[in-house]
Amino acid sequence: MFRSRNKLSAPRVLSDMKQKQKRYxxxxxxxxxxxxxxxxxxxxxxxxxxxxxxxxxxxxxxxxxxxxxxxxxxxxxxxxxxxxxxxxxxxxxxxxxxYDEAALVDETCFAESSVHQNEIHRLLAGLSLEYREPLILQLIFGYSGDEIAAQLDLNKNTVMTRLFRARNQLKDTLSKQPEVRGHRNG
Missing domain, CATH: 1.10.1740.10 (RNA polymerase sigma factor, region 2, helix turn helix motif)
Incomplete structure (x- = not known):
């Protein structure tokens, strides 16, 4: 009786494993x-x-x-x-x-889009984790305020405040920076 039950369950186990592999x-x-x-x-x-x-x-x-x-x-x-x-x-x-990562990178060897990507990454890295994390979840993953709140185990109002402050910090940082030499000639 024990053997027959094992023979019957073996195909099911293999089927379950294949299904799990496909899901993964x-x-x-x-x-x-x-x-x-x-x-x-x-x-x-x-x-x-x-x-x-x-x-x-x-x-x-x-x-x-x-x-x-x-x-x-x-x-x-x-x-x-x-x-x-x-x-x-x-x-x-x-x-x-x-070390200052920006100082080690010679941006002159990158295409303009790479320079902008590096700048955005540097600006995001300059935010504290409490502001950076919800902003990245929103910008990269497209999460809503509710989804970010659930993800970070925070109140939605807290998330919305942090997103607002993160954007304001980025705006302030951008407005205080001198324009990159060679990118805009006015």
Whole structure:
């Protein structure tokens, strides 16, 4: 009797595993670029962002059965990314030398669009995490105020205030900057 039950359940187990593999592959295909991009904004380092994204999808595979609503997949993955980023600070780290990233990059070798992207990244990086995170969730992922509030476990009014302040800080920073030499001749 024991053997016959195992023989009957083996095809079902294989079918379940194949189904889980298909769900996982669809998840990775749909969200890998967004997850990497968000990890990069958090870590500001390509290799660290790759590690965070990889660990995110590994944890997603392990917990895929817990994802009941496919519509919540992106939000679920964002939560995993945030936790993975926080975990890297829990680990013992070597002394980190602070440096001005903008000073190390010779922007003259980039195309104009790359210069603008670098400038936007630098401006976003200049915001404190409490303002940067909701703004990135809105700009990159297109989340609404309600979705951001749920994602960050905040009140919607708090999120809207932080978005407002983040935008104002960016405007103030941009208005105080002298125009980049060579970009505009007036």
């Amino acid at each position: 592959e669809a998840l990775v295909h749909a969200f890998h670029a967004d997850i990497y991009r968000y990890a990069y904004y958090l870590a500001k380092d390509k290799s660290v962002a790759e590690d965070i994204a990889q660990e995110t999808f590994l944890r997603a595979w392990r917990s895929l059965d817990a994802l009941k609503d496919e519509k919540a997949a992106k939000s679920w993955l964002i939560t995993i990314v945030r936790r993975e980023n926080a975990r890297r600070f829990e680990k013992k780290q070597l002394d980190i030398v602070e």
